[in-house]
Amino acid sequence: MSKPPVFALIDCNSFYASCERVFRPDLAKVPIVVLSNNDGCVIARSYDAKPFVKMGEPYFQIKQKLNQHGIVAFSSNYALYGDMSERVMSLIESLVPGVEVYSIDEAFADLTGIDGLDELGRRIRSQVLRCTGIPVGVGIAGTKTLAKLANHTAKRLQAQTGGVVNICDPFKRDWVLRNTAVSEVWGVGRRMSAHFEGMGIKTAMDLAKTDPWTLRKKFSVVVEKTARELAGTPCLELDEPNPPKQEICCSRMFGKRLQELPPIKEAVATYMMRASEKLRAQGSVCKKLRVSIRTGMFNPDEAKYANGVIVDLPYPTDDVRLLTKAAVDALDRVFRPGFNYSKAEVLLLNLCQRGEYTDDLFAAAQPAEATRVMAVLDQINERWGRGTLRAASVPVNPDWGMRREMMSQSFTTRLDQLWKVSCN
């Protein structure tokens, strides 16, 4: 008989704040918040900042509160978080048979057939902490949904559990199910827990005991699976590496409102540069693209406008020059003067793998030279850094660029910004 499956969910504690602390030991006991792009609102908090600051609070509204409680704010430093995430994930990969990286700070692992699960959980935790300085919690159980729940318990009862909770044992599992609100179950949102409340489902245990068929009829097959997984029947497997994306998107808020067309064109050319890099990295070409622009949507004093264009390209392409021209020309058709624009987005559509589409005998195709030029472009930028070679319409330091006034150094990814260690 094959062994019953065992999953672990490994989750970094307050990941962004923990990354900021790795190279700032002086902040080990100082509460930290991390802000969204353009320093808009709070997207991450260290444990000691949580009692004072809510997720999503706008930075400009809470400056005084931060000062009062001695909370330090950082702009998001994705170069640092991305590098630390890669380190954490490769350390986990070296310790377990199979990993699914679920997000920048979470991974599922397959621990089926391993003896000494608690000990392995503790080893993962101590290795990652020692080698990266990032604390993680480990939840171990017979299904992914239960592993997520075990992890939640490890976080909630950090002191008692040492950050590792194994609920493969049915008694422990039932204790956790009884003592966890249904709103904390993976995939159960606020609206659904309100629904559940009405049905008398309050704890995770209540959901585990609800008839799966009723749930399927009333909600969806996803909810049914959640309940089955809580009851101990695995329905979800470790996901395979992602197949190539069917759409590629690059969208960002401008660092300030833009009124004129030329800087918006620069921004769209910049986003297209990035989108086309992603396109070529996965070996795809695209036949359509969409460009959209909009004003801010929340300020009651500003006139609102949003519009988009779809462009059919003459042939499936990955040539940034053609894509940029198409996107920038498309802007002429939707730009209206007199608005304060806040955001642009480019989306590459109808992707297919190079060589997998049927050539139209009479239609033009991307010239072979263009493909070679793109390959050289990517090589140069890989070797010398993103943006070394770029379309002339892409500025180096645009004044509409992202606002990141409180960003920490790129401690691990820029030679000129390495951590300084003193021999004095």
Add this chain to the structure above:
Amino acid sequence: MSYSIIGPVAEGGLKVPLCLFHVPAGFPSPAADHIEAHISLDEVLNIRAPHVYLVSITGESMQGAGIFEGDLAIVDRSIEPAHGHIVVALLNNDPVCKRLCIRGKDVILLSENPKYPPRYVLEGDELSIWGVITGSVRSHV
């Protein structure tokens, strides 16, 4: 090219991890069949390992160990620090590079420059070892 205006667009798109593939291009070389693996300083110094970090050195106290101002030091966080290692220590939260000396109950951070006296770690001090320095790189221009 054909353009069709579609009106307001909702937020969309998925996040794609940052990564670039190596795309082969260029001209075939007669040496291509004879190339062995390239020598890689990344491998020699093991700086791609998830537990290895580069830091930049300031100050002169470790000159005797061949570590000078402006050098890059390679720090391994997976090694258990022991007596005799050159380490990045956090002494009261300040990152310093010293030789770790453990004598009975005493922990001493030694410099390798006669101008700098040994620093005994005292009761009120907070000390932790951030990582062990396994090598350093200096530029001679």
